Amino acid sequence: MSRNTREDVVQAAGRLFAERGYHGTSMRDLGRELGLLGSSLYSHVAGKQELLVEVVERGAALFQASADAALAVEGSGAVKLRAFVTGHIDVVLGHLDEARTFLNEARSVEADYRRRVLAARDRYETSLRTLLAAGVGDGSFRPDLDPKLGGIFVLSILNALDRWYDESGEVGRSQLGEEIFGFVMQGLT
Amino acid sequence: MSRNTREDVVQAAGRLFAERGYHGTSMRDLGRELGLLGSSLYSHVAGKQELLVEVVERGAALFQASADAALAVEGSGAVKLRAFVTGHIDVVLGHLDEARTFLNEARSVEADYRRRVLAARDRYETSLRTLLAAGVGDGSFRPDLDPKLGGIFVLSILNALDRWYDESGEVGRSQLGEEIFGFVMQGLT
């Protein structure tokens, strides 16, 4: 029953934003989640919007780190794509709240930070496009592949994961990775 | 400058719910959109939640009608899948507000109607699974295809459309259909 830290507040905010959305979460809801009053949160953070920005940026950083690691993997475009896919899955399933908030609540980020969020998303997409284009060059993918459209299809499948995947279900995390990788490889080859 | 009808109210609600989310839209916002006061809306509808339920159910009905039509198409599983894909695209692009509200705001539907919404989504997914299973039977798809997972992948790509597709861009609607159909066919075959 010790005091909450700022970190506790940010994590609880991520949980509620992911679950009910930014506008569906009040500071009093968040306080209740931590066993304190809404007004007490202001000794940890400047405001509600600051919490959203922090959670969203954490999500963005996790995804980008995963993409950077995939691009740095030695091997063909196909090998890098496998790393990208499994990395993305690990981010979504290992940091569900940050991932969902980044993917679904970015529109509630106010103007000042909106650009940064959009830039982060663009950068992540561009990383995948670069990967796909390199893979066209090394023969991993079909020569007429449009990296932009291909990247969108891959990300569409990956970004929908949080909506249906049940970690306690039949399909394990590594099998999931193989299934998605196999499926998109067919479409890219 | 004539009076607004109930239909105007429902459509404007769909617009705002799709754009800002249910909890991000106030009745006063909605009134402003129509040139009247928030309180005046109550002569057209019983409440805010009623508007959400109506828009969500319209979205559900549009998707289901499209799926039913695809299943009724004569031909192989592949032919039906093409109809399913193009039908889904037409619903998303032709009824963007209802589609987005159905896809993204269902969680804000309160308990009484939540089951109906989830049932509608399940039914739509089941339609696609049935289609895929039939296609396995007639040799359209690979014999070891898991219709459940395959359906999820197809819907993941289709449901992400509203997040990126720009009707005024380079890729036309029919080309989009061919691109998506071609991509998923590779993965299913």
Added chain:
DNA sequence: CCTACCGATCGGTAGG
């Protein structure tokens, strides 16, 4: 982290 608030806004109603 609580007490005790603040002004603003929320969904909604009564009566015309």
Added chain:
DNA sequence: CCTACCGATCGGTAGG
């Protein structure tokens, strides 16, 4: 569809 409200809740602050 407006006027004139209602109680509840919102994000947030001052002071301890």
